[in-house]
Amino acid sequence: MKEDNKIHDKFPLIFFIFIGIFLGLFFYVIYISKAHSYLSDNSETCVNCHIMAPQYASWNHSSHREVANCNDCHVPHDNFVNKYYFKGKDGIRHASIFTARMEPQVIMIRDEGKQVVHNNCIRCHENQIIDAKLSAYVPQHHKNFEDRHCWDCHREVPHGRVNSLTSMPHAKVPLPESPLPEWLRNNKSKNNNN
Amino acid sequence: MSIKNRKIGKLILLIVIIVAVFILGLLASRIMERRAEAVFAYSPSGDISKFEPRNEVWGKDFPREYESYYNTADTNFLSKYNGNGMIDMLEVDPRLVVLWAGYGFSKDYSQGRGHFYAVVDIRNNLRTGGPTGDDDGPMPTTCWACKSPDVPRVMNESGIANFYKGKWARLGYEIYNPIGCADCHNSETMQLQISRHALIEAYERMGKDITKATHQEMRSLVCAQCHVEYYFNENIVEGSQYLTFPWDKGFTAEAMEEYYDNLQFSDWTHKLSRAPMLKAQHPGYEVYMTGVHADRGVACADCHMPYKSDGGVKYTDHHIQSPLNNIANSCQVCHREETSKLISNVYERQDKIIQNRDKLEELLVRAHVEAKFAWDKGATEEQMKDILIGIRHAQWRWDYAAASHGGSFHSPVEIGRVISTGITIVQETRIILARLLADLGHNKKIEYPDITTKAKAQEFIGMDVEKLKKEKEEFKQNLMPIWDKKAEERENSWTKKNP
Numbered sequence: 011m012k013e014d015n016k017i018h019d020k021f022p023l024i025f026f027i028f029i030g031i032f033l034g035l036f037f038y039v040i041y042i043s044k045a046h047s048y049l050s051d052n053s054e055t056c057v058n059c060h061i062m063a064p065q066y067a068s069w070n071h072s073s074h075r076e077v078a079n080c081n082d083c084h085v086p087h088d089n090f091v092n093k094y095y096f097k098g099k100d101g102i103r104h105a106s107i108f109t110a111r112m113e114p115q116v117i118m119i120r121d122e123g124k125q126v127v128h129n130n131c132i133r134c135h136e137n138q139i140i141d142a143k144l145s146a147y148v149p150q151h152h153k154n155f156e157d158r159h160c161w162d163c164h165r166e167v168p169h170g171r172v173n174s175l176t177s178m179p180h181a182k183v184p185l186p187e188s189p190l191p192e193w194l195r196n197n198k199s200k201n202n203n204n
Numbered sequence: 205m206s207i208k209n210r211k212i213g214k215l216i217l218l219i220v221i222i223v224a225v226f227i228l229g230l231l232a233s234r235i236m237e238r239r240a241e242a243v244f245a246y247s248p249s250g251d252i253s254k255f256e257p258r259n260e261v262w263g264k265d266f267p268r269e270y271e272s273y274y275n276t277a278d279t280n281f282l283s284k285y286n287g288n289g290m291i292d293m294l295e296v297d298p299r300l301v302v303l304w305a306g307y308g309f310s311k312d313y314s315q316g317r318g319h320f321y322a323v324v325d326i327r328n329n330l331r332t333g334g335p336t337g338d339d340d341g342p343m344p345t346t347c348w349a350c351k352s353p354d355v356p357r358v359m360n361e362s363g364i365a366n367f368y369k370g371k372w373a374r375l376g377y378e379i380y381n382p383i384g385c386a387d388c389h390n391s392e393t394m395q396l397q398i399s400r401h402a403l404i405e406a407y408e409r410m411g412k413d414i415t416k417a418t419h420q421e422m423r424s425l426v427c428a429q430c431h432v433e434y435y436f437n438e439n440i441v442e443g444s445q446y447l448t449f450p451w452d453k454g455f456t457a458e459a460m461e462e463y464y465d466n467l468q469f470s471d472w473t474h475k476l477s478r479a480p481m482l483k484a485q486h487p488g489y490e491v492y493m494t495g496v497h498a499d500r501g502v503a504c505a506d507c508h509m510p511y512k513s514d515g516g517v518k519y520t521d522h523h524i525q526s527p528l529n530n531i532a533n534s535c536q537v538c539h540r541e542e543t544s545k546l547i548s549n550v551y552e553r554q555d556k557i558i559q560n561r562d563k564l565e566e567l568l569v570r571a572h573v574e575a576k577f578a579w580d581k582g583a584t585e586e587q588m589k590d591i592l593i594g595i596r597h598a599q600w601r602w603d604y605a606a607a608s609h610g611g612s613f614h615s616p617v618e619i620g621r622v623i624s625t626g627i628t629i630v631q632e633t634r635i636i637l638a639r640l641l642a643d644l645g646h647n648k649k650i651e652y653p654d655i656t657t658k659a660k661a662q663e664f665i666g667m668d669v670e671k672l673k674k675e676k677e678e679f680k681q682n683l684m685p686i687w688d689k690k691a692e693e694r695e696n697s698w699t700k701k702n703p
């Protein structure tokens with residue numbers, strides 16, 4: 011009894027209540043921001059922010075859909091640490107800008123990201139680049155790829171050339187749906203029908 | 205530490221926690237706001253009801269698709285053989301009049317205009333006659349089946365089999381809006397969907413489930429609701445001219461011919477030769493499926509409704525038209541050749557196919573005229589039996605090739621093959637005919653009729669076109685305004701959420 015009183019004396023009940031609220035809200039934020047999904051490599055994760063819908067839709071209509079997800083191109087794959095360091099850094103930047111509503115009308119890739127994507131082009135297409143036949147077909151190829159990025163010439167790969175936020179209205183994209191659990195949504199619509 | 209200091213420390217800690225909870229709450233609220241945007245930002249307003257037939261209502265939510273759809277009203281493009289204007293095909297090729305003698309198509313047959321004109325053109329066409337009331341006229345209600353997004357609405361109200369009952373004029377006031385949004389799209393999700401049951405049923409009879417079709421397949425299947433060979437089956441539901449696709453044995457001319465032969469079905473009896481004829485409607489989808497583009501997984505929409513970019517927005521061009529009028533967005537997406545080169549590649553195929561089609565056409569006219577001559581000479585049913593079947597099969601093959609607009613490009617090899625079998629059959633038949641005529645005492649050439657113009661050809665088969673035109677005029681003055689008035693009244697009575 012005496013011990014309890016001591017703790018109670020040190021931290022009154024109101025602290026526990028507020029700490030409880032804090033923790034509850036913290037988990038709620040994790041849940042509604044789908045924070046856990048960022049550990050995966052699913053391309054669906056990238057449209058957690060709906061402004062990425064045009065990028066998702068153009069990728070989903072491209073041949074790369076069959077072989078590469080967003081992370082295959084947009085995060086480095088040289089080593090495990092670097093991958094998650096870059097992913098975390100980029101992800102937090104994106105999430106902050108989106109949450110603060112600071113996104114530009116046209117999203118452009120930054121220099122750091124360009125380097126990552128360029129290296130990833132080479133990672134998969136290495137054999138095509140050093141292919142002797144290609145040098146014969148496209149005489150300038152070897153010279154050209156030393157001073158520019160792949161997509162400076164292969165401009166449609168894979169997102170196309172039109173890339174404003176409004177470039178693909180009504181595109182079919184797996185955007186996050188209502189965070190309410192099914193039973194609660196059903197309950198709501200039942201009430202509406204009544 | 206004094207008691208007072210400890211109390212202040214606790215108070216500060218409490219305030220820090222309160223502020224942290226408050227800020228975390230703001231963050232949660234912002235995340236929720238942005239998630240809620242996703243629900244609205246990329247989806248329609250949801251004010252379109254399930255069977256909304258008015259394209260303008262859909263157009264409010266989808267202005268780009270709607271406005272490009274509206275371009276199907278254009279009639280200025282002419283390709284070498286077709287285009288989007290109205291071409292009187294009987295005038296261009298009067299032999300058609302003789303081939304279809306005794307059947308509606310000999311009255312009036314034009315190259316179709318864009319979807320925008322679907323209802324106007326079927327009303328104006330002489331084939332639908334000049335009905336004076338609900339139960340009058342030569343055609344059944346089934347002729348409306350492909351003309352309008354009002355069709356699924358009425359089918360939903362009355363039932364499918366009931367829709368196909370009665371005369372064409374019965375539903376004149378119901379079918380009002382031209383082919384459009386609701387024919388292919390789900391009003392809630394905008395996904396492609398099949399609105400015509402004939403296609404679903406044909407798939408079922410082939411043991412396939414159309415709901416399992418991929419999106420790319422759907423981009424052709426929505427077209428296959430109408431651009432296919434079909435017939436009216438009277439044996440499914442009594443009194444109902446039930447729209448049916450003859451696909452049970454396959455898509456080829458031979459497979460459908462066998463299907464019809466087994467049923468002993470004929471569309472009409474030829475006025476000259478008395479052969480039990482088949483009219484191929486427009487097996488566009490079936491022929492396309494035998495071609496190389498289909499084999500490579502290209503869908504109808506890829507060429508006839510390619511993607512386009514407008515003001516930074518990429519969307520599907522709903523101006524459904526000949527790719528020859530839009531080479532850049534259709535052919536050149538895959539083929540790196542000059543526009544003129546690509547067009548000449550198409551024309552070359554069309555030119556070569558039509559050479560043999562023309563020959564087959566002439567031979568068929570001869571066969572019909574010679575068969576009539578044989579009847580006039582006193583030939584018996586028994587003697588004529590094989591000849592009439594030969595004419596039936598040969599003309600079916602000709603029509604399969606001729607009626608599938610675009611067939612000579614969609615699948616030149618298959619169309620070339622079908623026409624060549626038609627030529628063989630009709631010539632074999634004419635050999636039997638020649639022997640029969642010799643037996644009947646006539647061993648000379650029978651003169652080819654003078655059918656150099658549409659008027660001469662129609663006179664040759666004994667048709668009174670002036671009478672048909674007069675009936676049509678009366679219909680347009682008397683009944684058509686009533687239909688329009690009723691339709692407008694109906695649509696004005698709908699609230700936003702109706703029908």
